[in-house]
Amino acid sequence: MQQRSKRIRLAEFYRRMRKLPAFENHDDAFEGGASLLDALENELTSIPYAPADWRSDGRLYWPQADNAKRIGRTVTRYRSFAHEMLIGDNGSLEIRAIGGDVELSKPGGDGRLVSDLLRDESE
Amino acid sequence: MNELQKLVDQVQSEFDDVRVQLDDTAADSIFAEFYRDQYKVFAEWRRGFGVGLSGGNDFLFGEGPHEIYKSASDAANRIKELLSAKRATQSPEEVALDRLRIVRRMSQQEIAKRLRITQASVSKIERQSDMYLSTLGKLVHAMGGKLELRAKFPDSEFRITQLGDLAPTIGRSARPQRTHPRRTTRTLKHK
Numbered sequence: 001m002q003q004r005s006k007r008i009r010l011a012e013f014y015r016r017m018r019k020l021p022a023f024e025n026h027d028d029a030f031e032g033g034a035s036l037l038d039a040l041e042n043e044l045t046s047i048p049y050a051p052a053d054w055r056s057d058g059r060l061y062w063p064q065a066d067n068a069k070r071i072g073r074t075v076t077r078y079r080s081f082a083h084e085m086l087i088g089d090n091g092s093l094e095i096r097a098i099g100g101d102v103e104l105s106k107p108g109g110d111g112r113l114v115s116d117l118l119r120d121e122s123e
Numbered sequence: 124m125n126e127l128q129k130l131v132d133q134v135q136s137e138f139d140d141v142r143v144q145l146d147d148t149a150a151d152s153i154f155a156e157f158y159r160d161q162y163k164v165f166a167e168w169r170r171g172f173g174v175g176l177s178g179g180n181d182f183l184f185g186e187g188p189h190e191i192y193k194s195a196s197d198a199a200n201r202i203k204e205l206l207s208a209k210r211a212t213q214s215p216e217e218v219a220l221d222r223l224r225i226v227r228r229m230s231q232q233e234i235a236k237r238l239r240i241t242q243a244s245v246s247k248i249e250r251q252s253d254m255y256l257s258t259l260g261k262l263v264h265a266m267g268g269k270l271e272l273r274a275k276f277p278d279s280e281f282r283i284t285q286l287g288d289l290a291p292t293i294g295r296s297a298r299p300q301r302t303h304p305r306r307t308t309r310t311l312k313h314k
Contacts, residue, residue: 006183013185037185053187054175056214060185067149079149081175082165082182095184098156099144099163103184 006060009044013037013060014104023091024109026076030087034062072121075114086114126195127153127168133199134206141206157202162209164202174198179211189214190226220262221249227266237265 004012016036023029037060038049047059063078063085071077071086078085083103086094090108094115097103107113131143134157146154157164164178167188174195175188189212192198205212213222224234231245238245238261248254248262260270272283 006186010183010185054169054172055191056177056187056189058214060183061187062185066151069148077148079146079152079154080184081154081167081187082177083184097182097184098146098154098165099158 004044006058009040010060012044013040016040017093017104017106020106022107022109022111023093025091026087026089029091029093029106029108030065033085033093037062072118074117074121086118088112088114088117090117092117125153125168127155127166127174130166130168130174130195130199130202131155133196134202137203138206157206159206159209162206164205166198166202168195176202176205177212177214178202178205178209181211186214219249223263224249224266227268229266234262234265238262 013036017033020032020036023032041047041049041059045059047057049059050057051061051064061080063080063083065078067079069077069079074089076087078087082098084096084098086096088108090110090112092108092112092114093104093106094102094113095104105113105115127145131145135141135143138159140159142158144156144158146156151170153168155166155168157166161180162178163180163182164176165182165188166174166176168174173191173193175191176198177186177189190201192201213219224231231242231249235242235245245262248258256270256272263270274281274283
């Protein structure tokens with residue numbers, strides 16, 4: 001089986017994330033996204049799961065839990081190599097390229113986006 | 124001052140038009156982003172591991188750094204080189220032979236001299252999609268590396284040793300190890 005490119009696999013990850021029912025809280029969103037990405041990479045590649053290797057091995061990895069920082073009252077930020085992931089306490093999730101665009105924005109269980117939570121906090 | 128700050132200072136001392144953003148919000152890492160026009164170099168310093176970096180305009184979520192440097196000074200030199208050339212790095216698993224040579228900062232002429240072949244032959248090898256393992260081994264050896272053959276499985280990985288040394292002595296003819304079955308030519312004889 002020829003391995004699909006990372007770009008195609010990432011697009012597939014975003015497609016499946018959007019189709020999933022909304023997550024109800026932060027922990028569900030963090031675990032749900034991690035499980036989906038790991039399952040997808042196991043399905044579409046033969047690269048073993050080895051997050052400790054750090055250097056790119058061709059597999060896509062979910063951000064590390066210890067890279068979390070609380071921003072505001074209701075949002076947690078996870079920094080990865082070239083992206084940041086924001087997860088709201090309502091289960092909303094947003095993935096942004098550093099210095100670039102929002103690549104995925106998924107509402108939480110109450111229908112509100114991360115940007116809604118941050119806007120409310122700034123008002 | 125941490126290693127990454129030293130690295131940033133080294134880079135900024137040579138470029139007036141590079142904007143740098145530092146991010147120290149993660150527990151064990153500090154991130155630095157270097158922007159020059161539309162070109163970016165991202166760097167991450169990890170205590171005890173060194174500096175990981177990637178350059179380009181487009182980075183994928185979930186991907187780690189393309190290159191790792193133990194010394195901040197080596198990483199700074201590489202970042203300066205990338206910012207000058209505005210060239211995209213490639214993840215190791217995708218590197219083509221010509222890119223590998225460029226990363227190793229070697230010319231086709233240098234490789235040719237080491238292998239005692241012509242520059243045109245090096246160019247031809249770099250464009251081939253199929254070749255003897257011994258040829259590939261010599262090429263990697265000429266760049267200062269060592270070729271290894273590994274079989275990767277979902278739960279384990281093995282280094283294959285059956286083929287022996289894949290970086291034979293340069294300039295000495297070695298019996299080639301084929302990556303594909305030998306094609307046989309049948310000679311028809313008229314009776």
